[in-house]
Amino acid sequence: MIVDNHVHLIFPGSDPEEFLRGCIRTGAAIFTRESGPSGDPDALYENSMAVLSDREGDKLVARMDEAGIDRAILLPLDLGLGCSEPDVGAPDYLTAAEKNELHFQVTQKHRGRLFTYLGVDPRRPGGAALFRQGLAKWHVLGLKLHPAAGFYPHDPLCNPLYEIAREAGVPVLFHSGTEPAPLKSLYSQPCYIDAVAAEYPDLKIIIAHCGHGWWREALDMALSKPNLYVDFSGWQLEYSGNPDYLYEALRMAIDLLGPWRVLFGTDGSLTDIIVPPRDWVRAWREPQSPSGISFSEEELAIVMGAAAARLHGWD
Numbered sequence: 129m130i131v132d133n134h135v136h137l138i139f140p141g142s143d144p145e146e147f148l149r150g151c152i153r154t155g156a157a158i159f160t161r162e163s164g165p166s167g168d169p170d171a172l173y174e175n176s177m178a179v180l181s182d183r184e185g186d187k188l189v190a191r192m193d194e195a196g197i198d199r200a201i202l203l204p205l206d207l208g209l210g211c212s213e214p215d216v217g218a219p220d221y222l223t224a225a226e227k228n229e230l231h232f233q234v235t236q237k238h239r240g241r242l243f244t245y246l247g248v249d250p251r252r253p254g255g256a257a258l259f260r261q262g263l264a265k266w267h268v269l270g271l272k273l274h275p276a277a278g279f280y281p282h283d284p285l286c287n288p289l290y291e292i293a294r295e296a297g298v299p300v301l302f303h304s305g306t307e308p309a310p311l312k313s314l315y316s317q318p319c320y321i322d323a324v325a326a327e328y329p330d331l332k333i334i335i336a337h338c339g340h341g342w343w344r345e346a347l348d349m350a351l352s353k354p355n356l357y358v359d360f361s362g363w364q365l366e367y368s369g370n371p372d373y374l375y376e377a378l379r380m381a382i383d384l385l386g387p388w389r390v391l392f393g394t395d396g397s398l399t400d401i402i403v404p405p406r407d408w409v410r411a412w413r414e415p416q417s418p419s420g421i422s423f424s425e426e427e428l429a430i431v432m433g434a435a436a437a438r439l440h441g442w443d
């Protein structure tokens with residue numbers, strides 16, 4: 129079984145336009161580094177959204193079929209407070225509650241294939257109540273937090289959410305690593321997640337993207353706290369720049385932590401423009417490492433599926 133541990137739905141109103149434009153502008157700037165200007169940012173945004181927009185998860189499931197991915201975990205983002213909520217009042221604007229309920233409906237449409245976490249900014253009044261509602265009514269598998277919106281993981285205002293996750297026995301996943309403007313990367317450094325792992329040793333915590341450029345720090349944190357996991361979603365930019373950037377970090381993660389705390393993911397759908405899921409799965413299963421880094425069948429079976437299944441109680 130292959131499990132994509134980290135995926136997002138994008139559609140008009142899914143996230144602040146300011147954030148999506150920032151991601152697309154950043155990706156375009158990197159891709160065109162050898163050929164000068166990255167084109168008309170408005171046209172790039174419109175074209176990307178037309179391709180990616182997927183309110184009901186149909187395109188996602190089609191891409192999973194193509195890639196041989198059996199299950200995927202949706203992570204709703206609540207970034208409005210980090211983006212000055214420019215879309216409040218716009219026709220497409222969704223509250224955090226509406227957005228999470230919509231993700232639940234998508235999992236109902238694609239039962240057995242798509243699952244969801246609950247995503248909420250801990251500064252939202254009613255965030256804890258929303259998490260409880262998600263657990264009771266929407267069968268959420270865990271909690272997704274995005275500190276780059278402007279809060280630290282170890283801020284005590286997050287504690288009610290951690291208490292609920294601990295009580296329910298579900299994991300908490302933090303975005304970790306840099307983000308395009310208007311989000312702020314300093315909140316997403318792995319060392320702040322370490323403080324939560326220390327306060328809540330029974331809570332299973334995923335450092336998403338293994339901290340990207342902070343991957344050594346993320347692994348160091350996970351070495352000292354056995355309740356920390358890492359996912360290697362969203363490494364398509366690093367991989368397409370130099371495949372060994374991914375393979376070195378992934379090899380090191382498995383060597384240091386063992387395979388059961390290392391998780392596969394795509395971070396689609398934005399990253400699908402860089403490396404489609406079909407090719408991303410192949411990059412993991414049949415690594416073409418310039419320096420010969422390799423993985424055993426057993427390691428890949430655990431990292432790409434069995435570890436996520438065990439974490440979410442599917443086995």
Ligand SMILES: [Zn+2]
Nearest residue numbers: 134136203395
């Ligand atoms: Zn993500």
